[in-house]
Amino acid sequence: MTELNNLWLTETIRLREEHAGPLEDLQANRLARSAGGDLPSRIQRRALWLADRDGLSDALKHWLQGARLALIVMVVLAVVSGAGLAFAAMGDGLHPVNVFWALGSLLGLNLMLLLSWVVGLVFAGEHGASLGRVWLWLSEKLARDAKAAQLAPALMLLLQRQKLTRWAVGVLVNGLWLLAMLSALVILLTLMATRRYGFVWETTLLSADTFIAVTQALGALPALLGFNVPTEEMIRASGDAALNIESARQAWAAWLVGVVLVYGVMPRLLLALFCQWRWKTGRAALRLDLNLPGYAQLRQRLMPTSERLGINDAAPEQLHRVESGVSEQQSDGALLVAIELDDDRPWPPKLPNNISNAGILDSRESRTKLLEQLGRFPPARLAIACDPRRSPDRGSLALIAELARSASATRVWLLQAPPGEALDAERLGDWHAALQQLELPFADCAPLSWLETGHD
Structure with missing residues (x-):
């Protein structure tokens, strides 16, 4: 090139x-x-x-x-x-x-x-x-x-x-x-x-x-x-x-x-x-014109004084398919991570010894730290727990896609509602549609057996 x-x-x-x-x-x-x-x-x-x-x-x-x-x-x-x-x-x-x-x-x-x-x-x-x-x-x-x-x-x-x-x-x-x-x-x-x-x-x-x-x-x-x-x-x-x-x-x-x-x-x-x-x-002598609005807007994102979290707005009409950039030979182990869970939900569940817990991603520091860690040590299997009571905004879906690209295989765990509370069917359907566009497998039950052994 x-x-x-x-x-x-x-x-x-x-x-x-x-x-x-x-x-x-x-x-x-x-x-x-x-x-x-x-x-x-x-x-x-x-x-x-x-x-x-x-x-x-x-x-x-x-x-x-x-x-x-x-x-x-x-x-x-x-x-x-x-x-x-x-x-x-x-x-x-x-x-x-x-x-x-x-x-x-x-x-x-x-x-x-x-x-x-x-x-x-x-x-x-x-x-x-x-x-x-x-x-x-x-x-x-x-x-x-x-x-x-x-x-x-x-x-x-x-x-x-x-x-x-x-x-x-x-x-x-x-x-x-x-x-x-x-x-x-x-x-x-x-x-x-x-x-x-x-x-x-x-x-x-x-x-x-x-x-x-x-x-x-x-x-x-x-x-x-x-x-x-x-x-x-x-x-x-x-x-x-x-x-x-x-x-x-x-x-x-x-x-x-x-x-x-x-x-x-x-x-x-x-x-x-x-x-x-x-x-x-x-x-x-060809150079980029950094004064153009399209390039000037990238300065804070690419050379930031402080990095920003994802965007909390509506999901786009079409998402890009997620393809893992990690082969099985490059990855090892199993990892469970959750995205922005409320305090009323107990976490983490009891995990076997060979499954690592990455905690809850709810801040810029936690997201950046995990993404950098996955860049150096990609897991063979990654489970991402999400609360379907929240809307699948663009920032959350982009983070899920980034995490999925850093592992050989990924599954999304859509958590059940707490006792006495029901999930909104329309919002749950939005999650299903978004994850299907990303072509990521998802389920409402814990994928612990898959994390532990690699199969269900």
Whole structure:
């Protein structure tokens, strides 16, 4: 996972929380705090853990695969388009080639779009983004992952802060046009090597002197690279008919190849290299913007002066499935713990010697201490006792999920009501629904036999 991908996933998590509300992140925050480091590194660790849990890391892999396929498709189209330009410019070889008509076919569209891109880069900064949007759209379609839809907006926001979008698009645009012009040049050389072409120029309005001046001006730079330029006599003679002289054909062919190389290939190559350099230097300077509200709110949770307890509000509509991160080989023993029991309930019950009692979690210190202990010594079996007379708020459910991830196997014990008191059926149903969403087994009888032996 590259640094850009880490920042990308972090920005995706921020956007997701900004639009859908805060995620269940107690364990992510705890792991980020325990890893230490400065605030940006803690924010990244939190985001990467949430991205792994919620499938965004896999979605990023699918998006990158789709992006590669989209790029391959665009490369193929560029190569085919360049070859088409060369075939259209040179014709079938049965008729003379109008040199300026061929030059316009090979370079006209390229030079117009190149000028438009440069002007847009100077005055607007994001010109050419339409091709970038096509690539992003095609990448998302080829990814075939619904969660990948959140990635493209996050990438654009991340890059725009350092004004990197223009350079990324510049690499894409100039790189594709470079391939198109190279393809056109290769086909042009192939056609000239396998067919006999004659070259003419034709006009109704302009004089021969104008064509001589233009031809020599365009050939000045290629001549510095060793390409032949037709003499004035050759140029004048080619205005009437194609010269049936081998040296004239070779001079015109060399002039046409040199002009395409100097004014078609070279500018795109230099601009692609320049954009690539600006992209690499800008990418190395990418940082999280800690002034954004989504990141500023995490400061107290990830670098707190004092940690907070869970949130006592209504449970969310959908909870994340709990998957233990502990294998049987890493864990050992059995543990019983209770969450926020009233004083009128006797606790703990009589336990066999091989079952440890973690007491009642009713304070920040007790929760933090137990979670850190479970991080070092995860139990093989964990039973969590809850009082179903209390509502299953988000803080309690998040704590249950965190505890369950720290053990190989977990069961939730929904305690019976004290004598003379009945449980509220609707509230008990809320507990059942919440625990079913977490996919945690639960019962209203003590799981002591399971804790002791591993089976019922």
